[in-house]
Amino acid sequence: MQQLEGTIIKGIGGFYYIEVADVVYECKARGIFRKNKISPLPGDRVKFTVNDGAENTIDEIFPRRNVLVRPPIANIDRLFVVTSVCEPKPNTLVIDKLIAIAEKNDIEPVVVITKTDLGDYLELEEIYRMAGYETVVTSAETGEGAERIKELIEGHISAFAGNTGVGKSSLLNSVDKTLSLQTGEISDKLGRGRHTTRHIELFKVCGGYIADTPGFSSIDFQNAEKILKDELPFCFKEFEEYLGTCKFSTCSHTQDKGCKIIEAVNDGKIHPSRHENYITMYNEVKDLKEWEL
Ligand SMILES: Nc1nc2c(ncn2[C@@H]2O[C@H](COP(=O)(O)OP(=O)(O)O)[C@@H](O)[C@H]2O)c(=O)[nH]1
Ligand SMILES: [Mg+2]
C-alpha cells in the first residue's frame, strides 16, 4: 500500500486514470465523493492509494482552479484560441466569445493565428496585441511560432479552441512530431484508433497536457458557459482600467453618454472590433438572469 499524488487524465465508467511520472493508475473514487456529490474530473489533482491485490482508490481531490461544465474538466490553465488568416475566414466574434469564456473561468487565453503563409495577418494580430493578449503567429507549413507554442504548453493543462479547419491538428503535429494527428478531417480526436465514445482525455504533449475535447472546437456561447451582463465587461481585459469611471455607475458601455470605454474606442485605445463584439455579446446575454445559470 502506497499513497501517491497525480493528475486524472480521464474517467470512464466509474474508473479514473491517474498519471504520475508517466505511469497511469486505474482507480475508483471513494464513496464519500458520491455522498458529497463531487465527481472527480479530468484535470483534477488527487491523492490516491495504490493497494496490492485490490482496487486503487482516490482519497482526496485538491482544490480546483476552475471547473467547466461543458466540457466537464477541471484546472485548465490556458486556452489557445486558434484562428486562421483565411480558409476559413477569421470570425472575431467567435474569438472574442472564447476569450471571454476563458477570462470568466480564470483561464489564460492565448490567441493563435495560423496559416500565415497564406495571407496578411497584421490587422488580426493588432486587434489582440492591442487588447493585451499574447498573440502567436504560426504556420504549420513553415514551422513559424511552433517554439513559442511548445513553451506555453510545457508544465500546464491547455485546450485548443477554434472552428474546424483553422489548423489545430496541423499545429499540434508541428509542435510534436510524434503525434501524426489526422488533418483536413472532421475528426478532431487527438487519440489514434480509440473508441468512438467522446470522453474527455488529457494527452501528454511537450511536457504538458492537452485536453482533447470536442466541446471546445465548436463551442456554443449560448449553451456553453454562460456569462451574465454584469460579468461581461470583466471578460474584456482592455476594458478593465476604465471600469467604474463612466458617468453612470450602471453604464452598459453600449451607448455614448459619458462612457469611458466608448471614449477609449474613439481615442484609438480600444480596438473597435472588440467593442462591436462586446455589444453583440451584451445583447445576447442582457436578458439572462442569475437563476437561469
Ligand atoms: N497553408 C497552410 N495550410 C494549413 C496550415 N495549417 C493547416 N492547414 C490546412 O488546413 C486544413 C485544416 O487543418 P486541420 O489541422 O485539420 O484543422 P483543424 O480542423 O482545426 O484541426 C488542412 O488541409 C491543413 O493541411 C498552415 O499553416 N498553412
Ligand atoms: Mg483537427
Ligand SMILES: [Zn+2]
Ligand atoms: Zn461605460
